[in-house]
Amino acid sequence: MSRVVAVLSTDWLGLRRACPRRSDEELVALALQRGRAVAAREHRERVEEDLPAGERVSRLRDALAQRVASVAGHRFELVTQRDRLARAKVDERESYERHLALHKDLVPALKLQAKELRAEVRRLERECEAAGIDPETVEPAIDWSATISVDGYEPPRYGSNADRRAAAIEFFRRVGWGT
Amino acid sequence: MIELSPLEEAMASVGDATVPDDVVALELPDRLRPDGSEAELRHLILVGLFDLLAEASLGVLPSDAEREALLMGEGWLIPRLEADVAAYRARIDSLRRALEAAPR
Numbered sequence: 001m002s003r004v005v006a007v008l009s010t011d012w013l014g015l016r017r018a019c020p021r022r023s024d025e026e027l028v029a030l031a032l033q034r035g036r037a038v039a040a041r042e043h044r045e046r047v048e049e050d051l052p053a054g055e056r057v058s059r060l061r062d063a064l065a066q067r068v069a070s071v072a073g074h075r076f077e078l079v080t081q082r083d084r085l086a087r088a089k090v091d092e093r094e095s096y097e098r099h100l101a102l103h104k105d106l107v108p109a110l111k112l113q114a115k116e117l118r119a120e121v122r123r124l125e126r127e128c129e130a131a132g133i134d135p136e137t138v139e140p141a142i143d144w145s146a147t148i149s150v151d152g153y154e155p156p157r158y159g160s161n162a163d164r165r166a167a168a169i170e171f172f173r174r175v176g177w178g179t
Numbered sequence: 180m181i182e183l184s185p186l187e188e189a190m191a192s193v194g195d196a197t198v199p200d201d202v203v204a205l206e207l208p209d210r211l212r213p214d215g216s217e218a219e220l221r222h223l224i225l226v227g228l229f230d231l232l233a234e235a236s237l238g239v240l241p242s243d244a245e246r247e248a249l250l251m252g253e254g255w256l257i258p259r260l261e262a263d264v265a266a267y268r269a270r271i272d273s274l275r276r277a278l279e280a281a282p283r
Contacts, residue, residue, distance in 0.1 A: 002206045003213040005220045007228075009201040010192070015228050018185035018235040027231075028205045028224070032213065035227030053243035060250035061233050069225035071193050076221065079200045110260040117267035124274035131281045138277045140269050147263045148191075 008076055035069075038062050115150040184236035186249065189229065191259060 015027060022030070043066060047059045121142065125135040183191065192198070205224065207213035213220055237246045 002209060003217075003220065004204045004206050005213075005217055005224060006202040006204050007221060007224060008198065009203050010198045011189070011225065011228060012203040012205070014185060014189050015231060018232055024205075025208070029208050029211060031224045031227030031231060032207060032211055032220070033227065034230045035223030035225070038226050038230050039223060053247065057237070057243050057246045057250065060247060061230065061237070064250050065226050065230040065233060068190060068193055068229045069222055072225045072229070073218070073222050075193060075196055075198075078196045079198060080202065082196075082200060110264065114260055114263050114267065117264060117271065121267050121270050121274070124271060124278065128274055128277060128281075131278060133277050133281055135274065138270075138273050140266070140273065142266050142270050147266070148259055 006076075006080075008072075008079060011072055011076075035065075038065050111148075111150045111153045114148065115153050118147075118151060184239070184249070186229070186232040186236035189232050 015031070016024075019027060041062055043063060047056050047063065051059070128135045128138065207220065215223075233250070236249060240246050240249065
């Protein structure tokens with residue numbers, strides 16, 4: 001009997017769009033073969049500066065595929081267990097969000113700037129309403145759904161990789177993943 | 180409007196846990212000897228999936244420097260955030276002008 005593995009449609013459709021000429025069967029086989037090949041190669045967190053450019057690109061590509069796959073795997077667990085996790089406490093959700101932010105190694109300064117500006121936009125919109133101005137008549141408008149959500153963003157405050165690891169392990173232990 | 184590559188699209192949204200919970204059941208060919216737990220196999224498929232997205236995205240870039248920038252994350256996050264910041268600033272300027280022009 002064939003093995004069946006589930007992935008989120010969101011992830012699979014991204015691949016389908018990027019490779020429209022290949023069938024699902026081809027893509028499944030190719031993805032598994034590629035995944036094995038990447039996983040079999042030596043993986044280092046840091047890519048040396050003095051490597052030839054092509055070699056650096058190759059190593060960065062391997063590292064990125066593994067890192068993003070790790071985040072996507074966590075997302076799969078979260079999304080498919082959403083009902084259970086919806087009962088989790090607010091602080092656990094925040095821990096998860098911090099965990100994702102750490103994995104994605106985002107750029108805190110720009111995110112904080114965006115967060116402050118979003119708050120300022122909303123404050124001014126309220127001020128306009130209080131002054132009798134309909135903010136929706138003022139251009140340019142912002143398509144909030146197309147922006148990166150940073151309202152709840154706080155920069156990571158972990159001091160070391162050991163702290164990060166401990167925080168992530170503690171979070172997954174509390175929400176019961178892997179048990 | 181910033182045109183994102185397939186890899187950038189995926190990286191920009193991979194942390195979004197509000198996506199629909201629809202799943203695709205992928206049947207793995209026996210000839211590939213798919214051993215291991217479902218979670219292990221899913222991880223390998225996702226690694227391969229993102230590697231294929233990287234291949235599709237890097238192939239159109241003209242230099243290793245640009246490929247490296249994309250893989251380091253500079254290719255999607257900073258332009259996206261900078262575009263957001265510019266939009267917020269434009270909105271703030273116009274809201275302030277509207278407030279200044281409003282009768283008191």
